[in-house]
Amino acid sequence: MNKPNTNSRSNARQATKKKNNKKSTKKTNQKSKRNKKQTANKGKSSIGKKIGWFFLILSLILSLCVLIAGLFIYFKYGATLIRFQEEAQEAVIMSDRNTFRQAETSLVYDVKGKPISVLKGEKDVYYLDYKDIPDIAIKAMISIEDKKYMSHEGVDLFAIIRAMRALIKNDGDITQGASTITQQLARNIFLSNEVTYERKLKEIFIAIELEKKYSKEDIMEFYLNNIYFANGYYGIEAASKGYFSKSAKDLTLSEVAFLCAIPNNPTIYNPLHHMDNTKSRRNRILDQMYQDGRIGLEDYNMASNQEITLSLSKVKKNNYVDTYVYYCAIRALMEEQGFEFQYRFDNKEQQEKYEEKYYDLYYKIQKSLYFEGYRIYTSIDMKKQKLLQQAVDNTLKEYGEVNKEGIYTLQGAAVSIDNTTGKVAAIVGGRSQEYNGYTLNRGYQSYRQPGSAIKPIIVYAPSFERGYYPDSIVVDEPIKDGPSNSGRTYSGKMELRKAIEVSKNTIAWKMFEELTPEVGLSYLLNMNFSKIDKKDYIPAASLGGFTIGTSPVELTSAYAALENDGIYREPTCIIKILDAEGNEIVGEVNKQKRIYDTNAARMMTNVLEGVMKRGTGKSLALEKITSAGKTGTTNDNKDGWFVGYTPYYTTGVWVGYDIPKSLSNLYGSKHPGTIWKTYMDQIHKNLENEEFLSYTDNRPPKVKEEEAEEDSAIDQEKAEDAKPGKDKDKAGGSDQKTDNSKNKDPNSIPDSGEEWNESNGDDFYEDMESGMDFDDQSGLEGDFYEEDTDQEVPEDIDTDTGEDLNGDGDMNSGWEEDINGGIGDVDKAG
Numbered sequence: 088m089n090k091p092n093t094n095s096r097s098n099a100r101q102a103t104k105k106k107n108n109k110k111s112t113k114k115t116n117q118k119s120k121r122n123k124k125q126t127a128n129k130g131k132s133s134i135g136k137k138i139g140w141f142f143l144i145l146s147l148i149l150s151l152c153v154l155i156a157g158l159f160i161y162f163k164y165g166a167t168l169i170r171f172q173e174e175a176q177e178a179v180i181m182s183d184r185n186t187f188r189q190a191e192t193s194l195v196y197d198v199k200g201k202p203i204s205v206l207k208g209e210k211d212v213y214y215l216d217y218k219d220i221p222d223i224a225i226k227a228m229i230s231i232e233d234k235k236y237m238s239h240e241g242v243d244l245f246a247i248i249r250a251m252r253a254l255i256k257n258d259g260d261i262t263q264g265a266s267t268i269t270q271q272l273a274r275n276i277f278l279s280n281e282v283t284y285e286r287k288l289k290e291i292f293i294a295i296e297l298e299k300k301y302s303k304e305d306i307m308e309f310y311l312n313n314i315y316f317a318n319g320y321y322g323i324e325a326a327s328k329g330y331f332s333k334s335a336k337d338l339t340l341s342e343v344a345f346l347c348a349i350p351n352n353p354t355i356y357n358p359l360h361h362m363d364n365t366k367s368r369r370n371r372i373l374d375q376m377y378q379d380g381r382i383g384l385e386d387y388n389m390a391s392n393q394e395i396t397l398s399l400s401k402v403k404k405n406n407y408v409d410t411y412v413y414y415c416a417i418r419a420l421m422e423e424q425g426f427e428f429q430y431r432f433d434n435k436e437q438q439e440k441y442e443e444k445y446y447d448l449y450y451k452i453q454k455s456l457y458f459e460g461y462r463i464y465t466s467i468d469m470k471k472q473k474l475l476q477q478a479v480d481n482t483l484k485e486y487g488e489v490n491k492e493g494i495y496t497l498q499g500a501a502v503s504i505d506n507t508t509g510k511v512a513a514i515v516g517g518r519s520q521e522y523n524g525y526t527l528n529r530g531y532q533s534y535r536q537p538g539s540a541i542k543p544i545i546v547y548a549p550s551f552e553r554g555y556y557p558d559s560i561v562v563d564e565p566i567k568d569g570p571s572n573s574g575r576t577y578s579g580k581m582e583l584r585k586a587i588e589v590s591k592n593t594i595a596w597k598m599f600e601e602l603t604p605e606v607g608l609s610y611l612l613n614m615n616f617s618k619i620d621k622k623d624y625i626p627a628a629s630l631g632g633f634t635i636g637t638s639p640v641e642l643t644s645a646y647a648a649l650e651n652d653g654i655y656r657e658p659t660c661i662i663k664i665l666d667a668e669g670n671e672i673v674g675e676v677n678k679q680k681r682i683y684d685t686n687a688a689r690m691m692t693n694v695l696e697g698v699m700k701r702g703t704g705k706s707l708a709l710e711k712i713t714s715a716g717k718t719g720t721t722n723d724n725k726d727g728w729f730v731g732y733t734p735y736y737t738t739g740v741w742v743g744y745d746i747p748k749s750l751s752n753l754y755g756s757k758h759p760g761t762i763w764k765t766y767m768d769q770i771h772k773n774l775e776n777e778e779f780l781s782y783t784d785n786r787p788p789k790v791k792e793e794e795a796e797e798d799s800a801i802d803q804e805k806a807e808d809a810k811p812g813k814d815k816d817k818a819g820g821s822d823q824k825t826d827n828s829k830n831k832d833p834n835s836i837p838d839s840g841e842e843w844n845e846s847n848g849d850d851f852y853e854d855m856e857s858g859m860d861f862d863d864q865s866g867l868e869g870d871f872y873e874e875d876t877d878q879e880v881p882e883d884i885d886t887d888t889g890e891d892l893n894g895d896g897d898m899n900s901g902w903e904e905d906i907n908g909g910i911g912d913v914d915k916a917g
Contacts, residue, residue, distance in 0.1 A: 168288065175292035178277050179300055187276060187309035188214045191460025191667045192325065195412050197467045198512070198662075204409050208457040213324040214667060217308040221335055224323055225307055226382075227347040230375040233268040237303060241269045241294035269294040272310045316346060317353035330358060332398040340386055341393035344372040358397065366395060407476075407516035408467055410528040413456060415659045416463050419673045420452045423664075430617055460667030465660045466510035471770055475501050475513040475738075478765040482758055483518055483742070495520065496744055500529035501762060502643040502658075503738040503770075509647060509656030509677065512736070514640065527745070534618050534636040535741060538755065539590045540719030540728040541631040543691050544645045545607035546595045547587055548653075551687035553602070556784065557584040557694050561594050569596050570630060587694050588702030590718065592630055599629030613682055614648065614655050616641050631719060642730055643739030649691050650715075650732045652780070653683030689782035696779065699731070707760045709733065712771045713778050716763070718755025725749055729759035734777040736770060738763055 191212045195204035205211070229236045235243055246267070266274070273293035278286055297306060316326035326346050327335040338346070348368035349356045358365040370391055377387040422428070426448055432438040455461075479499040486497040495518045503513040516528030527533065547555075563578040563586060565571065570592040577593065578585075586594040599607055604624040611619055620634035640658050648655040657678040664673035683691070695715035699708045703718040707729070716731020725747045730739040740759040744750070754760075 171285075171289050172292050175289065175296045178293060179296035182276075182300075184305075187272075187313060188212075188460070188667060190321070190458040193456050193459060193461040193463065195409075195416075195463045195465060197465060197469050199468075200464070201469070203405055203465075203467065203469060204412065206413070206456045206461075207319070210321045210458070211319050211325045211329060212312070212321045212458075212460070213328065214312050214322065214460065215308075215324050215335065217304050219336065220308065220311055220323065221338060221343060223340055223382075224311060224335065224338075224343045224347060227344050227372055227376060228268065228307075228311065230379050230381055231347060231372045232271070232351070234379070236268050236307075239267060239269075241267060241296075241298035242291050243267050266290065267294065268310050269297055269306055272306060272313065273297060275313050275315075276309070314350040315353050316349045317357040318359060329400050330397050332400045339390070339393060340382065341369065341373075341390040341395065344376070344390060345369045345395050347372055358395075362395075369395070405469075405472070406522075406526060407514055407528050407530060408469075408472060410516065411511070411514045411531055412463065412465055412467065412660055413453070414531065415465075415661045416456065416461070416664060417449060417452050419659070419661045419664060420455075421448050423673050424448070424452075430615070431612065462665040462667075462669070464662040464664070466505065466508060466512055466662055467514075467660050468505075468512045471503060471513040471766075472515075474769050475503055475515050475766050476519055478762045478769075479515050479517075479740075480519050482762045482765065490745075493520070493522070494526060494745075496746075497742070497750065498529060498745055499740065499742045499758070499762060500533065500639045501738060501740040501766070502530050502640045503736055503766070504643055504647045504658065506647060506650050506732065506735055506737055509644075509651065509658075509679070510662070511640070511658055511660040514660070529639070529741070529745075531638050531640040533741075533745075534638050535726045535743060535747075536631050536633060536636045536721045537642055538631040538719030538721045538726060538728055539592075539595070540642060540717050540730050540755070541637070542587070542590070542595045542629065543649065543695060543717055544642075545610055546599050546602065546629050547583075547694070548649065548683050548687050548691040549602055549607060549610055550598050551690040552684045555583060555598075556786065557582065557690055559583045561586055561598070563591050563593050566593055566596060569593065569626070584694050584697055588697045590703055595629045596626050600626050604628055610682060611637075611645070613680070614641070614645050615657065616645075631721065639739050639741050642728070643737055646717075646730045646732055646739065647737040648682050649688050649695075650734070650737055650779075651688075652685045653681055653688035654679050655682045686782050686785070689780055692779045693782055695731075703756055704729070704731065704760065706756060707731070707764045709764065709767055709771060712767075712774065712776050714767070715779065718760065720753065720755045723749040724751060724753040727753045727755050727757065727759045729755050729763045731763055731767070733767070733771065734779060735774055736767065738767055 190208070190210050191214055192210070193206040194202050195206070197203045233239075233243070270290045270293075273290050274286070277293050278289055301309070312322040312324070314323075315321055316323070316329075318329065320326040320329040323346060324335050326349070327333060327338055327342075330346065331338065331342060335343075345358070345365060348365050348371075349358065351368065355361060356365045356368055373382070373387055373390050376382045377384065382390070418428075426445075429441050432441065479501055483495075483497055483499055486495065488496045490496055498517050499515070500517060501513075501515045502511060504510065505512045514528070514530040516530040516532070517526055559582070560580055561583050562580050563572065565575075565577060572592060578591070581591075583594070604626065608619055608623060608628060616637055618633070618635035618637070622634045625632075644655070644658040647658075661673065663671055663675055666672050692715050695717055696713065698704045698718075699714050699716055704716050707716065708714060712733050712735075714731055714733050716729060719728030719730075720726070726741065726743040727750075728739070728741050730737070732738070740762045742753060742758040742762070
């Protein structure tokens with residue numbers, strides 16, 4: 088019984104012992120694991136500490152390097168950087184909104200407000216305010232050029248880091264830009280496009296300063312008006328007009344993106360040379376805008392699929408219109424700046440001083456036309472301009488001879504003035520032909536002998552002021568050392584009206600001597616005739632014999648004064664001039680002054696109506712429209728003129744060679760008259776006829792009766808002379824003069840009125856042709872003043888003098904170019 092119990096306890100002890108051993112082993116294992124874990128943690132802690140120390144040391148080293156680098160840069164470049172910053176601050180402080188619109192294209196408009204000319208230098212610029220810039224263009228530029236534009240302060244640091252990384256990678260070559268829109272603006276306005284470190288640093292400083300002074304809207308406005316879109320277009324409006332012939336506000340999304348593709352690299356993305364490149368970048372811009380959420384999917388798809396078709400803007404060069412408009416605009420702006428024009432000088436020194444001042448300002452303003460952004464509104468009527476040009480071209484088309492530069496040798500010029508306003512409606516300076524640049528505008532730049540066309544201006548109208556009337560009796564008879572009539576025939580006593588109708592030289596000569604050259608020429612000076620020479624004060628001037636001559640615009644404006652009851656209006660085509668911001672700087676100024684008495688002007692018009700009915704211009708009368716006019720043909724048929732008017736328009740025409748020479752069939756009533764009638768018939772087609780106002784006969788009844796009796800006697804005498812056996816060449820007796828003191832002192836020089844045109848900037852000239860014709864300058868000869876006049880007046884037989892009437896060989900054969908008369912690109916040989 089006891090034995091089993093013993094075994095049982097022994098087994099129990101063994102079991103307990105095994106159990107304890109297991110626990111002990113487990114504890115040992117756990118302890119071992121704990122020890123191992125602690126050992127591992129200690130190792131990790133040691134490594135972490137080492138790494139921490141490593142980064143700490145590295146940071147210290149880097150900081151030290153940065154500090155050293157900073158100190159190095161400061162000591163080496165600090166002064167330069169400070170200077171760059173100061174320069175940037177000064178540049179931006181000195182700037183204003185005008186700084187960003189310093190070069191704008193000027194535009195010229197016709198009488199209907201349509202653009203007819205563009206004046207631009209190297210840049211074609213049209214400025215848009217921010218509110219007028221398409222919003223989609225702003226979004227496009229931000230998406231493709233500067234995504235952080237609205238948040239950065241002028242500089243994108245991350246973009247700079249990317250650019251520096253590319254710089255290192257490419258061994259110092261700058262291959263990637265980092266410029267924000269603000270930086271691009273800084274470069275375009277204040278700096279050059281030179282790729283250097285200095286320029287980049289300056290750009291950064293200026294951009295930062297710009298952001299301080301101007302709003303984001305301002306900067307975007309400046310940017311989109313100044314960036315380059317290739318082919319001379321600066322700003323989105325110029326690009327829109329240039330590539331699509333419309334304003335930026337009318338562009339589609341696709342067209343906007345297309346334009347915004349160009350400025351990144353105007354050479355690579357030039358649409359005229361690399362259309363595929365431009366389209367590819369357009370697609371990229373549209374994709375960026377879609378990803379940025381600036382456009383929706385539908386707009387994206389539509390814009391991406393739109394085919395781009397360029398409609399290049401082509402402003403036609405209006406040769407003669409352009410040069411005359413520029414000339415008038417320059418003079419108007421000169422006057423606006425206070426310049427006083429002058430054309431009478433006491434001595435050469437005074438003239439030279441004036442000339443220097445004139446040219447200094449003239450060329451300064453001429454240059455400003457190309458970048459001030461003027462809006463020049465004119466009186467030019469392009470429909471009339473076309474008709475006048477066609478009349479000149481068609482009339483002279485049979486004459487095809489050209490000079491060495493390809494310019495027609497036989498030329499014509501014409502000017503048409505609207506009598507309602509007194510302003511030039513059309514001006515033709517020569518025949519149409521293809522030519523690189525501008526040719527001479529003979530309408531206002533050439534000066535030629537006017538022949539008999541000058542007589543109404545300096546002889547007859549002034550005489551009508553001094554007591555003469557159309558029916559006053561004058562005597563056509565030989566004059567010693569004076570002019571003769573055709574065939575040396577004379578009509579004796581005749582009415583002044585008849586003498587003017589058949590253009591009698593002898594009558595004009597004698598009346599001019601009675602009037603005196605000083606009085607007669609004073610009328611021209613008061614109408615700004617700019618080439619009156621001191622040698623012109625001789626009787627021969629009465630027949631158009633001047634040292635230099637007159638221009639078509641001068642002579643036409645003088646006849647317009649006759650139509651306007653004797654009131655002269657300065658010829659110009661300028662209505663108004665606005666600056667780039669729309670402010671009027673030259674307004675509607677209708678400068679005028681009285682030249683002739685009203686009654687004298689009406690008498691002159693009445694007599695010139697007779698020229699169109701019975702005289703040298705009888706073949707040129709207009710259809711159903713009352714007209715008045717006068718022919719002029721110089722000696723040897725070198726110059727032909729016709730100047731005439733209706734109550735609506737006054738038009739003057741000249742035909743001749745640039746280097747004077749004879750043309751056998753050139754008469755005032757032929758080539759010039761044909762041009763005049765062709766043009767005037769066309770522009771009067773739909774106008775109602777208006778009669779000229781009648782003059783008043785202020786003579787006492789007794790004088791009127793005497794004149795009537797004298798007329799009757801003359802008629803009876805002519806009837807007797809017409810009988811067989813009578814001498815048809817019988818000369819008249821002594822003058823039967825009218826009382827010429829009724830109205831004025833016959834030797835008094837007319838008052839210059841308001842004196843506003845006592846000055847004219849064109850009182851100097853330049854002999855542009857060394858090959859001038861100096862023939863027939865031998866002095867006064869009997870047939871030198873001969874005019875082909877005949878009582879039957881067949882066609883135009885008015886061939887006056889056109890030679891050296893001073894007898895000193897100092898005449899330039901009637902051709903002269905006004906050296907003040909153009910924009911500077913005139914072909915002087917033309």
